[in-house]
Structures are given as C-alpha cells and as structure tokens.
Amino acid sequence: MLTKRIIPCLDVTDGRVVKGVKFENLEGVGYPPDLARRYEEQGADEVVFLDITASSDARRTLLESVERTAEKLFVPLTVGGGIRSVDDMRSALKAGADKVSINSAAVASPELIGDCAREFGKQCVVVAIDAKKEGDRWIVYTHGGRRRTELDAVAWAAEAEDRGAGEILLTSMDADGTTNGYDIGLTAAVADAVDIPVIASGGCGGPEHMYEVFEQTGASAALAASIFHYGTWTVAQVKEYLKDRGVLVR
Amino acid sequence: MVIIRRSVKYPESTDSYRIGQRPRVKVSIADYGVGNLHSIRKALELAGARPVVESNMRNLLDAEAIVFPGVGAFDAAMAKLDPYRDIILDRLKAGTPCLCICIGAQILFEGSEEGEMPGLGLIKGRVVRLPAKRVPHMGWNEVQSDDRLFEGVPSRYFYFAHSYCARPEEDVVKGVTDYEGEFPSMVRKKNVIGVQFHPEKSSRSGGVFLRNYVKHLEEKL
Numbered sequence: 385m386l387t388k389r390i391i392p393c394l395d396v397t398d399g400r401v402v403k404g405v406k407f408e409n410l411e412g413v414g415y416p417p418d419l420a421r422r423y424e425e426q427g428a429d430e431v432v433f434l435d436i437t438a439s440s441d442a443r444r445t446l447l448e449s450v451e452r453t454a455e456k457l458f459v460p461l462t463v464g465g466g467i468r469s470v471d472d473m474r475s476a477l478k479a480g481a482d483k484v485s486i487n488s489a490a491v492a493s494p495e496l497i498g499d500c501a502r503e504f505g506k507q508c509v510v511v512a513i514d515a516k517k518e519g520d521r522w523i524v525y526t527h528g529g530r531r532r533t534e535l536d537a538v539a540w541a542a543e544a545e546d547r548g549a550g551e552i553l554l555t556s557m558d559a560d561g562t563t564n565g566y567d568i569g570l571t572a573a574v575a576d577a578v579d580i581p582v583i584a585s586g587g588c589g590g591p592e593h594m595y596e597v598f599e600q601t602g603a604s605a606a607l608a609a610s611i612f613h614y615g616t617w618t619v620a621q622v623k624e625y626l627k628d629r630g631v632l633v634r
Numbered sequence: 635m636v637i638i639r640r641s642v643k644y645p646e647s648t649d650s651y652r653i654g655q656r657p658r659v660k661v662s663i664a665d666y667g668v669g670n671l672h673s674i675r676k677a678l679e680l681a682g683a684r685p686v687v688e689s690n691m692r693n694l695l696d697a698e699a700i701v702f703p704g705v706g707a708f709d710a711a712m713a714k715l716d717p718y719r720d721i722i723l724d725r726l727k728a729g730t731p732c733l734c735i736c737i738g739a740q741i742l743f744e745g746s747e748e749g750e751m752p753g754l755g756l757i758k759g760r761v762v763r764l765p766a767k768r769v770p771h772m773g774w775n776e777v778q779s780d781d782r783l784f785e786g787v788p789s790r791y792f793y794f795a796h797s798y799c800a801r802p803e804e805d806v807v808k809g810v811t812d813y814e815g816e817f818p819s820m821v822r823k824k825n826v827i828g829v830q831f832h833p834e835k836s837s838r839s840g841g842v843f844l845r846n847y848v849k850h851l852e853e854k855l
Contacts, residue, residue, distance in 0.1 A: 386813055387774045387791065424837060429793075454672060454782050458837050460793060477705075479671045482795075482835060505707045505737070507795040516692040550795075555833045581772045604773065619794055634791040 387634045388626070389429035389605035390548055390599050390619055392612045394447060396465075397437040399449050403561075403610045413613040416453045423612060424459050426619035429634060430606060431457060432553070432583075433483070434512075435465025436528055447479045454480020464512055464553075473500050477508065485510035485553055488526035491540075501548030510583075511544040512553040513537055515570055522556075522570050527567055529557050538573045545578045552582045553607070559587025563574055564608065566597040575602030583607050590617060591625035598631050640759070661850045662697035665689040666714035667737070672708035674703045676737070677834035681844035683851070691718035694725055699851050704736025704832055708761070709749035710759035711737050726756055731851055732826045733826065736796055739821065739828030745798040748798050757823055759803035766814040770797045777819050777831060779809030783846045792831035794819075799830060 394401045400412045401419055413419075420431045433453055435446050450463050463476045464485030473484045484504075490497050490511050500509045514529050515522040515537035522537035541552050554574050556567030566584045575582040581604035584597045588608035597603050611617045623633045661683045663671055671687055678685040678701070685701075691714075694700055715722060726732055740746055743753045746761035753761070764771055774791040777784070784790070799817040809820030811830070821828040829849075833840035 385775065386771065386794075389773045455676070458673070458793070458835065459842060460676065460832075460835050477670050480670060482673070499641075502707070503710075505705065505710075507772065507797065508705075550797075551772060552832055579768050580770065582766060602768075604768065634789065 385603075385632055387429070387632045388603075389583075389604050390427075390594065390622055390633065391430045391432055391607040392419070392423040393430050393432040393434060393585065393609040394453075395434050395436045395609060396446060396449060397435070397532045399446060400538065401613065402436070403613055416449050417456055419536050419613070420453045421456045423619055424457055424517050427623055428459060428619045428634065429605070430460045430462060432462045432464070432485075433481075435463075437465075447475060450476065450481060451465070462510055462553075464510070469496070470499050470503050473504065476483065477504065481508075483508045483511040487512040487514065488531075490544065491504060491524065491526050491535030494543065497547040497549055498545055501550070506548050506550035509549050510551045510553050511541075511549040512545075512555070515576075516557040517567075517570070518548070522573075525557060526591040537570065538577045541574045541576045541582075545580050549580060551580055552578060554582055554585060556586040560585075561610070562587050565589065566603075566606070567595040568597065568600050571597055571603050572601040573618045581605065591622040594622060595626055595629055595631060598626070637841065639713075656852070657718075658682060659699060659848060659855055660684045660686060660697075661699045661701055661848075661851070662686050662688045662689065662694055662701055663701045664694060664715075664738075666691070666711055667703070670705060671703055673809070674701060674834040674853060677840065677844055680775065680841060681848045683848045691715065692721065694718070695721055697730060698855055699723065699731040700733075702723065702732065702734040702738030702741065703834075706737055707748060708737060708740060708746040708753075709751045711741055712749065712751035712753065715741065715754070719754065722767055723754060723756065726754075726826055729825045733847055734826065734828040735834070736830060739793050740800060740828060742821075742823075742828055743802070746798060754765060756826060757802055757804060757806055757821065757828075759801050760797045762801050764797055764799050764813065764817065770795055771813045774836075775811050775813060775831075777809045777811055778787060779820055781808045781820060781822070782842055783827075783850070785846055787842045789839050792836040792839060792843075794831050796830060800828070
C-alpha cells in the first residue's frame with residue numbers, strides 16, 4: 385500500500401533556509417544541502433525547496449543552490465519559486481529537481497500548467513496554492529501571499545488538475561507559522577475536489593497535527609518546516625508516532 | 635637547484651583505476667527525454683559503475699550496458715527513440731544488459747494508453763492507465779519480489795511517480811505492488827529488466843538495488 389509522505393520544506397532566500405511566521409519575520413536556520421541530507425537520513429520521503437523571494441523580487445530560482453542540494457539527495461526534490469515558463473521549469477529539472485511547483489505564474493497564465501505537463505509529464509508538475517479563509521470559502525493569494533486574487537482555492541485546485549497538474553501543494557496562510565495544526569477544512573475540501581495527491585502545508589506544530597490531517601482529510605502528504613528545522617522533532621520520531629497510531633508510513 | 639614538483643593527477647573516481655582493480659562497468663544512460671538524468675547518473679556512480687550520458691542513440695550500438703531512465707511522457711520518449719528502433723532492438727535482442735526505469739520500462743511494450751506512438755514491442759502487452767482513484771500513484775510503496783536485485787535492501791518501499799502501468803501478455807512479471815489492486819512493478823525478459831519505481835530516488839533501498847544491479851553487470855561482463 386502507498387504510504388503517507390512526510391515532507392520537510394526548505395524555504396530558501398539568499399541561499400539560506402529561513403523560517404518565518406505568517407510569511408513574515410524571516411529567520412535563518414541553515415543551508416539547503418545540509419538540511420536536505422540530514423532529513424533524508426532521518427527518513428524524509430521527499431524534500432521541497434522553495435525560493436521564497438524569487439516570485440516577489442522577480443528573480444529566478446536559485447539554481448546553484450538547487451544543484452548543490454540535489455547533488456547529495458536520493459529522495460525526490462520539488463523546487464518552486466519564480467518559475468514562470470516552460471524554460472524555467474526545464475532549468476530547474478536540469479539543476480536536479482524531480483518536480484517543479486508553480487504558483488503565481490499558473491494563476492497569471494493557467495495554460496502554463498498544461499504546457500509544462502505536456503513537455504515533462506504531469507507527474508513533475510506541482511501546482512502550489514496559498515489560500516486564506518474569507519467567510520465560508522478560501523481565497524487564493526499569489527506572490528508569496530502578498531497579492532489577493534479572485535480565485536476560490538477549491539475551484540482553482542480542480543481547474544489545475546484538469547489542466548494537467550500532477551499534485552497540489554496546499555498552504556493555509558491562516559495556519560502557516562502558528563504551529564496550531566493544519567487547516568483541516570481547507571485540506572479536506574481540496575482533497576475531496578481533486579483526484580491528484582494533495583500535500584497539506586502550513587501550521588504543523590508536531591506529529592499530532594500530521595495524524596489529524598491524515599485521519600480527517602484525504603491528504604497524501606504532510607509538509608512541515610519549523611518542527612524539523614528547530615529540532616523539536618526528527619522525521620524518524622514523527623514517523624514512529626504515526627506508525628504507533630496506525631498510519632502507514634515508510 | 636630547482637626542484638620541479640609534478641602533481642600526480644588521477645582520473646576522477648581514483649579508486650577504480652588503481653592497479654589491480656578492475657575498471658568500473660560502463661553504463662550508457664540513454665538521454666531521450668527532457669529532464670533530470672542527474673540523479674540516475676550519480677546513483678549509478680555511487681553504485682560502482684561508470685555512467686555515461688548518451689544523447690546520440692547511435693552510440694548505444696557499442697554500449698556495454700544501457701539504462702533507459704524514467705522521465706517524460708510516452709510519446710515524447712518514443713518520438714526520440716523511434717528513428718533508432720532497429721539499433722535499440724538489435725542491441726537488446728543481442729543480449730546487452732539493460733535496466734529500464736518508469737517510462738523507460740513502459741516503452742518496452744507494444745503501446746500505451748498515454749500516447750499514440752507504438753512502443754518498442756520487445757515485450758508483448760500494452761501500458762494502461764492505473765485503475766485507481768487517486769492518480770498519479772505518487773510516493774513510497776512496497777515491492778513484492780524475490781528477485782536477487784532486492785537482496786539486502788533495508789526496506790521494500792520504493793519511490794513511484796506514474797499514472798500508467800504495464801499489462802504484460804507474457805510471463806515476465808518479477809515484482810508486484812499494491813495500489814488499489816496489484817500491478818507489475820518489475821518485469822524481466824532475459825537481459826532486459828524494467829522497473830516502475832525509481833531506484834535512483836529511493837534513498838538507501840534504491841542504492842542497494844542499484845549496487846546489486848552493477849554487481850550483476852560485473853559478473854556478466
């Protein structure tokens with residue numbers, strides 16, 4: 385049976401991994417190749433590398449840093465941040481990414497999703513969605529959470545799937561950085577609306593939150609950053625916790 | 635007096651070239667796609683081989699061993715390979731050892747629901763869409779197999795990322811995996827091995843698998 389995936393996330397700016405609260409107050413915690421390697425040794429199922437300044441400062445992903453990270457890694461690496469075109473995606477893949485996530489550019493020109501899927505196969509196209517609750521729905525934000533769109537997150541996820549996305553990386557902006565747990569409502573709604581895998585992101589404070597999101601939603605994977613960066617939990621400890629409670633993990 | 639110091643330069647991966655040691659097995663990685671050959675290359679290197687990325691398919695003619703890596707879509711892969719169909723089939727039928735990964739394994743069959751181009755047709759049968767609700771099948775899943783290439787793996791979980799799987803019509807299945815039903819995750823026809831998972835992305839288990847494969851090549855060649 386397919387196991388649930390635990391994915392440490394490296395938010396990278398200026399070649400360093402940082403962790404911020406609610407997309408602000410960034411604080412350095414280490415270097416991407418070192419952290420990625422450490423997490424693989426702990427049993428991480430994948431690693432996500434997000435260049436968090438790329439989109440807003442109109443810079444391309446830090447390909448060098450991606451290359452050095454991929455060099456030492458033998459689990460899948462997803463790279464995102466500042467990917468605007470099929471060529472950007474090709475460069476990221478050539479630098480060693482296995483999957484590439486697109487966010488703002490997919491919202492601006494949704495046909496990019498299909499173009500990338502046709503060129504590289506849908507299994508390497510991840511559509512990243514940052515969403516914030518408004519009333520009884522969730523609104524999509526782009527540019528690192530700074531720009532509001534008119535898109536409904538659940539509808540946008542379904543459209544992304546139709547256009548050829550192979551996976552959704554879903555971040556709750558309300559939960560992100562709070563360590564109070566994933567946004568269960570948002571994750572459940574999106575995972576129910578699509579048939580492609582959904583990675584839950586934002587708000588993880590410990591393995592109990594991963595257990596909760598796997599039990600209560602159709603999420604295929606749970607992403608976390610600070611609990612791993614700060615050494616509160618290792619990936620191995622998280623997996624032990626989940627295994628004890630009957631969640632199938634590697 | 636002037637002493638000229640000459641620095642002794644060893645080739646890369648010095649250890650395999652030292653006197654008394656056999657050279658590493660050369661493995662040609664067929665570059666017929668778009669993406670990331672980086673991981674399979676370094677994984678084979680770590681496994682003890684000497685990988686060479688080959689973008690000219692004609693050079694496969696004198697390859698000692700071939701790897702068809704796993705990136706891209708069926709038609710995209712076949713479009714690149716089709717002009718060399720005869721060369722490739724000739725080598726495979728002549729007994730050149732070949733490891734085919736993911737899409738690389740799917741092209742061994744006669745055709746695929748993913749595309750319109752005919753496959754290489756080395757193995758009878760077609761490639762069909764995975765009969766599961768959540769597709770792509772993405773992540774770590776167990777491979778049940780008693781093939782020798784799995785000897786010593788720390789875990790039977792390997793990394794998968796695919797939406798299609800093979801339906802062989804001959805007796806080639808050497809490993810199966812359960813994803814809302816069993817599908818063949820490893821096939822083997824004489825010198826040609828196909829795996830649906832990505833050993834190069836499967837951490838230590840993948841490393842042991844590839845090391846076993848390289849050992850198997852060393853014995854054969």
